[in-house]
Amino acid sequence: MALLEVKDLSIHFGGVKAVQNVSFSIDQGIVYSVIGPNGAGKTTLFNLITGVYKPTTGEIRLDGEAIHGKSPDQLAERGMARTFQNLQICMNMSAVENVMVGAHLRLDRNLFKAALRLPGLRRRDAELRAEATQLMHFVGLDAYVNERADAMPYGALKRLEIARALAMKPRIIFLDEPAAGLNPRETIEVDHLVRKVADSGITVVLVEHDMKMVMNLSDRILVLDYGKKLAEGSGAEVRNNPDVIAAYLGAHA
């Protein structure tokens, strides 16, 4: 059975139909990419699935459970993680703390125990810090562990978001343009990182403009245009689809 199923999903902002009747499903353990020209509705689709927006109509199912209309924190409890196209890093915190926040749901969040500095809580927190440091190593940010987030370069922050998402120990992770704004060398590093994430067993859903990276990583690709599904299939299928070629060249048939 598919891990994530999307059926007839639509959202309207006033008169604008940002996503229209989109359906697809994603199998466990694959890398699934969503591509399309600017304004095709890719980020909106992410926002719908991760609960940031509520769909106007349609269904989303995770492991068979209907999840449309649930809030982002409820979806986080069900193992859904994401990163953002426009960085959403907590600049008021250190890098490692940003990663630790990712483990929020796995911790005892009791206010009174925290205020009293109970030893059990402290020990868990120390373990978590070690785990977060480990994750920063995994994404290649060893140099920044104790850095303040607002002192880090853009490329490092992109990867910090991935580390934070991984700290949730998610089943499925949505990466919204992880290579946007990066130089070619950094792009290759992120490409390798996404591969490593997928190899660790996490289902990856990717929005990305770098076609080399998309073709290199994806098991399946969904093409959106003007909020509608244009095509879906393997890299080769999508690349040879005449509608897709037309959309990307701007000549609408």
Added chain:
Amino acid sequence: MQKKLNIGLLIVIFILLAVPFVVPNSFYLDLAIRMAINAMIVLGLNLLIGFAGQISLGHAGFLGIGAYASAVLPTHFGWHPLLAMLGGCVITGILAALVARPIFKLKGHYLAMATLGLGIIINITLRNEAQWTGGPDGMPVPPMSLFGTEIYSDKTWYWIVAALLVIAVWASQNLIDSPFGRALRALHGSEVASQVVGVNVVRYKVSIFVLSAVFASLMGSITAHYIGFVSPNFADFFHSIELVTMVVVGGMASVFGSLVGAVLLTALPQALTSFEGWETVVFGAILMGFMIFLPKGIVPTLAAKFGKGE
């Protein structure tokens, strides 16, 4: 990290121990007590404003509820002062929790408006229910009694308040560096990012609002017993603003900034009495000056200057 000596807290303890021996007279001891009480209110408020990034322009209202609970419940109903104090906290907690859910769907200036309105409604109520509260003139508060003895001496009050302050500083530090505190700071940094990692944003805002309100209520009770008198000015709009100003002048999201802000702004009106008639003008000008030249607050500005965080 966890082995690091808590130097800040040790300095606070040292200063608190030294104060009674260096103050020249009871006037300054009284000032120190009021500084310490304000410092505790500001610590709570800073968790809300500085760390969680949510404004409240009505916190004096909660202070007023605590103060009046300690005045009204023992006077009219014969409650023990400690029980009345607890009663004030419960009333405040329930009220804050009830309004917090709808209020914290609001952002920015709308949130400022709602909290301001709440504070003013509380203030007007205290002013008008004269049969219970003494109206605009206020009412006397029976003395606090602990273990069968009534507390009058400033020295005793000082040690009580100083001990509470040490606990409050320690607990705030713990809270900030905990999963709860990280979630608070995260929702300040990026609300949507904290949501997608599982932080129930509204619940956290409500918790910290209720916590800081109850804390203000408790301090209101203590102030009432210490002074022996309450008036609606406790819950005044301007008092709310003073408290917020203490947070910002000392430094948002800074534990020691809260202490510095409270100490300075409690002392300021005393220092200004020599300006005879010009106090308001000078006070306003000083507020503006602080905000224009030290918008980040004293402690964070100094910390940045000397190249280390807290």
Added chain:
Amino acid sequence: MLAEFLQFLFSGLTVGATYALAALGFTLIYNASNVINFAQGEFIMLGGMLSVFFTMAGLPMPVALALAILVPAIVGVIVEKLAIEPVKGAETVTLIIITIGASLVIRGLIQVWLGKGTFALPAFSGEEPIQILGATLMPQSLWVFGVTAVVVAVLWYFFNRTLSGKAMLATSFNRLAAELVGINTSWVLFMSFAMSAALGALGGILIAPITMTSYDVGIMLGLKGFVAAVVGGLGNGLGAVIGGLLVGILEAMGAGYISSAYKDAIPFVLILFILFFMPRGLFGGKSTDRV
């Protein structure tokens, strides 16, 4: 019954017009700079106090009133230049404290200069009440309604039909874009402070013969103007006018029918109630965060 209702309505509309002018002042500054100017109430106070002072000093009424608008406008500009422009982009609380600091300075100066007394301005055209269906209407209320209506019309014309007005409006939608098309946004900031101070002062002058004035009337009037601006939805000019009138009417009705002691609480109960159900006021629209 009807007479009583009309009586409350008249007094509500009269004071509501003042709130509306104050709310317009909040709106102008908010649109130009995203600042809520907590000193707005002091401009109302300045209008009232200065008109009293200038008439008592023997100036002819029209000159006195003109000065009582001009001086607050200059004060508004000084506040903007000295305290708002240097801290562009500061946090909301910082800006709130700055404007409160400014209000304390203004209030304190008037207290030092003119004392703590309460003053009344003579009504513009006599005290002979007009009888309408058993209710009485003071001629001054007609002045309030008339002038407010004219001001609203002029503002509407300014923002919709003149280039300067459109430039100010454009800045409120998108400052950067406005700068790119050559709008001088620092001039917009200057104008909005001058205009909102003048509007506040005008409201203060119009109401001074009815409610009396003193150095400290600005606090409550300003806060209620803020309520009115939020009722309508921050940034919405028409919303501010409707909000002002609504707050005034409900306050008068509440004071008349429910409890006059809680008169001052009514606007705040109203705003909490509205915000609970409409988090951006009556006409504030919906916001969607982009992520």
